[in-house]
Amino acid sequence: MNYKTLFSEDVSAFRSSPVREILKKVDISKLYYFSGGHPSPETFPLDRLAALTEKVVAKYGGKVLQYGDTRGQAELREALARRFDIKADSIQITSSSQQGIDVCARILLDPGDVVLCENPSYLGALNSFRSYRAELVGVDLTPSFEASKKREEQLERLLAAGKKIKFFYVIPDFQNPSGQTLSLAQRSELVSLAERYDFMIVEDSPYRELRYEGESVGSIYSLCPERTIHLGSFSKIFAPGLRLGWMVAPQDVLQAVFVCKQSLDLCPGVLNQYLALEFLESGELDSNLKKSLELYRGKRDMLLSLLEKYMPEGVSWTRPEGGLFLFVSLPENMDATALFPVAIEKGVAYVPGSYFYADDSHRNTMRLSFSYMENERMEAGVKLLASLLAETQGKQL
Numbered sequence: 001m002n003y004k005t006l007f008s009e010d011v012s013a014f015r016s017s018p019v020r021e022i023l024k025k026v027d028i029s030k031l032y033y034f035s036g037g038h039p040s041p042e043t044f045p046l047d048r049l050a051a052l053t054e055k056v057v058a059k060y061g062g063k064v065l066q067y068g069d070t071r072g073q074a075e076l077r078e079a080l081a082r083r084f085d086i087k088a089d090s091i092q093i094t095s096s097s098q099q100g101i102d103v104c105a106r107i108l109l110d111p112g113d114v115v116l117c118e119n120p121s122y123l124g125a126l127n128s129f130r131s132y133r134a135e136l137v138g139v140d141l142t143p144s145f146e147a148s149k150k151r152e153e154q155l156e157r158l159l160a161a162g163k164k165i166k167f168f169y170v171i172p173d174f175q176n177p178s179g180q181t182l183s184l185a186q187r188s189e190l191v192s193l194a195e196r197y198d199f200m201i202v203e204d205s206p207y208r209e210l211r212y213e214g215e216s217v218g219s220i221y222s223l224c225p226e227r228t229i230h231l232g233s234f235s236k237i238f239a240p241g242l243r244l245g246w247m248v249a250p251q252d253v254l255q256a257v258f259v260c261k262q263s264l265d266l267c268p269g270v271l272n273q274y275l276a277l278e279f280l281e282s283g284e285l286d287s288n289l290k291k292s293l294e295l296y297r298g299k300r301d302m303l304l305s306l307l308e309k310y311m312p313e314g315v316s317w318t319r320p321e322g323g324l325f326l327f328v329s330l331p332e333n334m335d336a337t338a339l340f341p342v343a344i345e346k347g348v349a350y351v352p353g354s355y356f357y358a359d360d361s362h363r364n365t366m367r368l369s370f371s372y373m374e375n376e377r378m379e380a381g382v383k384l385l386a387s388l389l390a391e392t393q394g395k396q397l
């Protein structure tokens with residue numbers, strides 16, 4: 001039977017992550033693995049899981065295994081509202097921020113609509129928007145007068161071409177993949193653009209609480225709650241296996257999400273919500289987070305100093321104040337995308353930077369994650385990558 005004749009038109013717009021395609025053929029435990037955005041398993045409170053489960057079963061009984069509220073359990077929404085000083089009725093619990101992204105696409109996009117995004121941006125979001133047949137337009141957010149003028153001209157051109165801009169997808173804190181954080185001025189400019197050109201902002205911020213130095217910058221949601229959908233996640237502050245996150249949004253948006261979620265999953269996982277609630281309310285989340293921040297700060301510093309020590313001339317990288325990634329730029333004539341399978345064969349994995357650009361450009365860049373690799377293996381991994389780059393430098397792949 002030819003199933004393909006039955007598939008919807010959307011299916012042809014689905015794109016698998018090229019990283020997942022390549023890595024599914026190899027044993028990642030054998031690689032120096034700078035690829036994935038996985039949290040370090042050392043941050044998981046495994047030894048507390050049994051006690052947490054016992055506690056929530058004793059407190060909430062059969063409720064923890066029953067269907068729950070589509071918006072998420074009221075107790076968790078109230079706890080998050082207290083944490084972020086917002087109203088509980090402006091929160092929707094999601095089955096992780098990836099679902100939050102997809103739900104935004106689902107309620108806002110028709111085929112051909114424009115989604116503006118940073119250049120580069122998170123691949124999982126770009127692929128979600130592509131699956132709804134949106135047009136992705138990368139925008140350079142460099143903070144300069146000339147760049148700001150260019151942004152306005154770019155938006156004017158889109159409108160003149162009859163395009164409908166629906167939202168700007170942005171990761172303002174310790175961005176994936178660049179590791180960079182938008183200043184308050186950059187966030188304010190985005191808000192002004194949204195107001196002037198009448199679009200929403202989807203603020204995806206799963207790394208917001210992973211700051212290792214410097215001052216926190218106010219969220220875009222706090223600057224403009226009426227035009228912003230803010231996405232948060234328990235993946236990096238508790239455990240990604242729980243698949244739990246939250247969305248903060250205006251009431252009309254939440255009403256559309258409420259109906260949309262009914263056909264997606266009826267409600268987020270209830271037991272997981274109570275585990276997160278207990279972890280949060282007991283103060284354990286914050287004490288665990290404190291340890292995670294120390295661990296990640298050390299890992300970031302280690303990767304930065306190893307790059308300094310081993311990388312050949314002409315290679316530069318970002319210096320993130322938080323999050324899990326940094327972004328490396330190679331000399332213009334080098335091609336990190338073509339080099340990727342070779343690197344895997346040699347035993348070291350990164351993510352080609354071009355995968356994060358809406359137009360697949362910037363083939364001379366790569367994302368390195370410092371969260372997952374054991375510290376003891378980090379030096380050998382950087383050395384191997386650096387020697388591969390030195391060997392390849394000048395050669396056209």
Ligand SMILES: Cc1ncc(COP(=O)(O)O)c(C=O)c1O
Pocket residue numbers: 037095096097098099122124171176204206232233234235240244245
């Ligand atoms: C920017 C960004 N958004 C969303 C996600 C998805 O995270 P989750 O669905 O686990 O919350 C990731 C995953 O790494 C990410 O980097």
